[in-house]
Amino acid sequence: MIAKEVVKVMAKEKVQTSQGLTELAQETETKIEQLTKEIEQEPKAIPGGSPRKARRRSLKKYLHRLEKDYLPRIKKYEQAQALFAGRNSYSKTDHDATFMHMKEDHMKNGQLKPDYNIQTATTNQYVVDFALYPNPTDFKTLEPFLKQLPTLDNFDKIVADAGYGSEYNYSMLEDKYSDKEYFIPYTMYEKEQSRKYRKDPTKLTNWFYDEKDDYYLDQNGVRFNFKYYSRRKERSTGQVRDFKVYEADEFQATPELEQLAKTKGGRQRQVRYNPNWQYLKEKAKEVLQSPTGRHIYGMRKYDVEPVFGHLKNVFVMR
Template sequence: MHIHYNTNQTILPLELACVLPQNHVVFTIEKVINDLEERHFDAFYHTFGRPSYHPKLLLSALVFAYSQGVFSGRKIEKMMVENLAMQYLTGQLVVSYRTINRFRVAEGMEKLIRDLFIAFSLQLKMEELVTLDCLYSDGTKIEANANKYSFVWKKATDRFSAKLQEQIQTYFQEEINPLIHQAIELDSEESISSTQLLDFAHLLEEELADLNQAIEQTPTKGKDERKTKRRNLKKVLHKVRDDFSVRAEKYECYQELFKGRNSFSKTDTDASFMRMKEDHMMNGQLKPGYNLQIATENQFVLHYDVFPNPTDTRTLLPFLASYPHDVKRIVADAGYGSEENLLNLDEMGIEHLIKYGLFDKEQKRSYRQSTKNLDNWTYDAIEDSYTHPEGWRYLFHHVKHQKTSTGFEQEISVYQAQHPELAP
């Protein structure tokens, strides 16, 4: 005996909410998005054209599809036909994949997603699932959708740009100045911009036009030195306008794109080159990517941000600054434990459970017993000196000040051996 099964039986249409489990994620998505104020969707309302789909409908469909690991516009459209939960969200409307793709790249979408993220966090707070004042932060590197051989390095750009400036200085002195009536004096200490080179090209064009006019008005038989000069002017004009100015403009554009980074990808200028955790070739290959920082509490993601820095150290402070709530406590690994970060957290009154860089090393017995460990040296507070376990004395010499790439100033006390020729 089998359970009755008949696909040809006509049944009354039931409300889809009755078919889905009560704890289905689709109900949470619907509640959070419907609770958003209408002002968040003002950018998607238009007074012209045919009636559009409600932005809450499209946003709900996108969020549910993303939660199921579906990102393709065509597959999201297919879900609206085949997936009961998606049909419940959309009211059994089937939206074209073109409309879906236009909606998710529309102007104002980024702000809408951030507003939704904040609203979701507040909803968790109201349900007493999170406190919003304690963050567990960590980061991971995600590979960009860019050509891994499209790299541009800042050091190489600086070197090529400096070499170009040298070529320009030499070329102007040796080739251009002898050909024109107005001598051009270049400042050797300042770089010549692409705009200045185009101005020089315009000056050469005027000089060439005057020379052409003179040749036409007073033609001469036989060899004419003016024609030789005209050929040389055309050559240097081509060099300045089509070579020097183009390369200078390219390097200027590169410098604007670096934005404090050491590299970027030509096919995705926001991506920086960094080493990924998945290194299948085991050769430390650099790939274009992003450093994604995520803060969680009770397994809920409360904040996220993307940085071009390959290390986590320089991401902590700007990451906390972009967090929309007050932070009382933060937990992170040793990758965030720099002197700058720990001092700034103390100044902001934020409790932190972050290991400093040498913490794990200090737990090893070999390090605790090592003569390189400063704790094993004898310190004399009166003379401000350290004595090595084997007897060598190191006296205070001076305080060294150095500034990090973020502008943080460090004070380092430098000690010098009393007998440098004998000390190790």
Template sequence: MFKNYNMNQIVLPLELEVKLQNNDIAFHVHHLVESIPQEAFEPFLRNEGCPAYHPRMMLKIILCAYTQSVFSGRKIEALLKDSIRMMWLAQGYEPSYRTINRFRVQSEVKDLIRQCFIQFRCQLVEEKLIDQEAIFIDGTKIEANANKFTFVWKKSIEKYHESLIEKSNQLYNELLENEIIPEIERESDEQLSVEELAQMVQKVDDIVSEYDKEIDASSDVTERKILRSERKYPKQVRKQLIDFVLRKQKYLRDLEIFGTRNSYSKTDFDATFMRMKDDYMQNGQLKAGYNVQIATEGQYALAYNLFSNPTDTRTLIPFLDEIEQHYFELPKHIVADAGYGSEQNYNDILSNRKREALITYNTYLKEQKKKYKQNEFNPDNWQYNEDNDTYICPNQQHVVFKYHSVRTDKAGFTREFKIYESEDCSGCPFRSLCTKAKEGNNRKLMVNEKWEQQKEYVRAKLSEEKTSAIYRKRKIDVEPVFGFLKANLRFTRFSVRGKSKVENEMGLALMAVNLRKFTAIN
């Protein structure tokens, strides 16, 4: 006996909502987007043309598709015809893949995604899933949607640009000596600008035109031959100058794109070439990518930002500014790994933001080892006389204070050092073990007192029971989010180009991770 099955019988359509399970992820997507205030959708209002799809509906279907590891616009369009949860969220509408792709890269969508993170965090606080005691910060690199072999390197461009400056100046002086062109007013004696090179092209072109007229006007074969011979050099110079103008424009455009970076991709100018963890060939191959920074608590991503520089040290301060301006007030403890430990970052958190920095520095673990503590040639283990402001080296020589030194790095941050120098290192039996200074030079020490105080602060905080317990949570809080993103959600490469578009896609992917985790525990 079989259950009744008749394809010729009309079945009344049911409300799609009843087909979904009680804890379906579509309900969580729906409630999250509905919690966003109406004011956030006002920038999408248009008074002209055909009425647009409601941005609430568009955001819901894209978020839901991302939770199912579907990132392609065409596949999202297909889901709207196949998936019950997608059909329910769209309420029968079927926007095309072009509409979906246009919507998710709009600049206004970035504010909607931020609202999603704000509302989601409020929900976590309300259900007491996070305690707002600390945030855990870390970064990962995700490959950009760019060709692997379209890299442009800053050092190469600077080298070629310097060569071009030298050649153009040389050519300009040569033209002046040969009295081919008159002297032009230059903005700088060091290099010719694009406009000045263009003036030179125009002046040489006028000379070539005069030769052309004289050749056309002459009927004497010998004279015409002489004129052509004289015209040859100006024509070669004109061709060379046009090449200089084009190259100058290209190099200046490249240097503007670089900014503070060392490389960029021709297919995505905002992407920088970085070393990825998935280096299958083990040859250190670089790939165009973005440095994604996230702040988590309870294994939920609460805020995010993207950077074009590959190192984490320079990203912490702008990321904290982004959190305070657009997401939430910073909690008491800021937790991160040694990649963020720098004098500038400690100074910003402790002095400017009045928060506690549970961030190790690059030698923290090394200092805990017995070998480090028992190394008598390590200046940290030398005896220090506070009254005389001197150190005692292993040869019992005094290392005395000499002068202050101030150094400024590329980012403009200033560090103050105290320089100490040994009284006499000549004839020291430990010289080869103690210093690499040339014979005749004494051992010198550079001591940054502020940095030493900050390191002592970190050691003290990580030795306390409460703060050390918070720091130990870092690995089990922020690292799993990247694992969920790359392994579970299978989001390992961006599908759009340009930083503003990539930021939107990253926000959608991280919120999809949050919703999947939230659905799993409810």
């Protein structure tokens, strides 16, 4: 039984690559040749037909399908996968370009076009460096852009907009550029400052938290106790993120709360909390809300935006 399962797994792995399919085609061809030699030794007439001939016909059909269909297709898929290079799309006429949503969408239909993401470093409205990336989102470009920036040692501050604010980028800046201050808000930073968000009882940050016993109470009084730690690896960055999972107790203070503690499917409700991300967000918030942080980040739009304004209006680059 174990041997059969091993063979089954090996065969499954083999058909997932062009090399494996090529080997399979060669093995099939060898088997056909072997059957042909055996058939030549058989009598001319066999009652009910020759099982070897039936087997050979079946293998020939299989080999034809392998060579004319499966192999060309898997080679095409492998070439496309290599061109993707971690992306979800690429242009057939420009393999380095990625399909992106354009800011100027005159048809208002969200049309995708092959394009590049230009990253520019400026100081006092002068372009210090620039680079092109195939990533539609900005946060994936920060690390490679800083790595290739030759004049980075001349600056002690890094300022960028909320598109670059992520747990991965904050952690990267803390680890690799600890000698520099960064002024980068996270995506939800502005929204979290609004009165509506701060008064929203459904947000975990607005729930009551007991640090001693490590539990939350939601807006209805449902108690969520710490259940277990969870770890998730981000496919796009490879970053491992750690979460604390809190689950609503099965037994609450009242029957009404016990009903509220369940999902529509009848399971106990759960919430996730990322301590590292929360720490990094609080640190970024403290920096941005300081007088110095407000001033430096406020100057960003006067420093960076005019550069792109000149590109669009003076050089007519759209």
